[in-house]
Amino acid sequence: MKQHKMSIWKKKGFLWVTLLFFLFSVALHWIFGWEVYQNEQEAHNQPVVVNEYVFEMMRDTMENWQSEFLQLIWQVAGLAILLYVSSPQSKEGDDRKEEKLDFIIRKLDPSNYNKLMKEWDEKYPKN
Numbered sequence: 001m002k003q004h005k006m007s008i009w010k011k012k013g014f015l016w017v018t019l020l021f022f023l024f025s026v027a028l029h030w031i032f033g034w035e036v037y038q039n040e041q042e043a044h045n046q047p048v049v050v051n052e053y054v055f056e057m058m059r060d061t062m063e064n065w066q067s068e069f070l071q072l073i074w075q076v077a078g079l080a081i082l083l084y085v086s087s088p089q090s091k092e093g094d095d096r097k098e099e100k101l102d103f104i105i106r107k108l109d110p111s112n113y114n115k116l117m118k119e120w121d122e123k124y125p126k127n
């Protein structure tokens with residue numbers, strides 16, 4: 001039986017889309033920031049200095065990163081990771097469900113049980 005392997009682009013699709021949105025928004029932030037910085041410098045008859053702009057934008061970016069990432073994204077993603085992926089309760093629930101299903105299959109079709117389990121283990125290997 002041929003096992004179809006999903007590409008990393010499909011398997012991690014949400015990650016790639018999120019990364020593209022993030023990079024696009026950071027690029028726009030820096031582009032619009034450059035325009036504002038130039039206008040402010042010209043309004044005050046000051047020279048446009050790239051080094052000053054970079055430090056100002058790094059500060060602004062880090063402030064945004066702190067407020068948005070730490071407060072919202074980390075709460076959502078962090079809780080999902082910590083509570084679901086590494087939680088003993090979530091694994092326990094999955095193991096319990098799997099054992100119940102195995103029991104039902106064994107009772108409904110005892111003669112094909114081993115064959116079915118072998119096929120499913122090959123098709124869906126346990127991590």
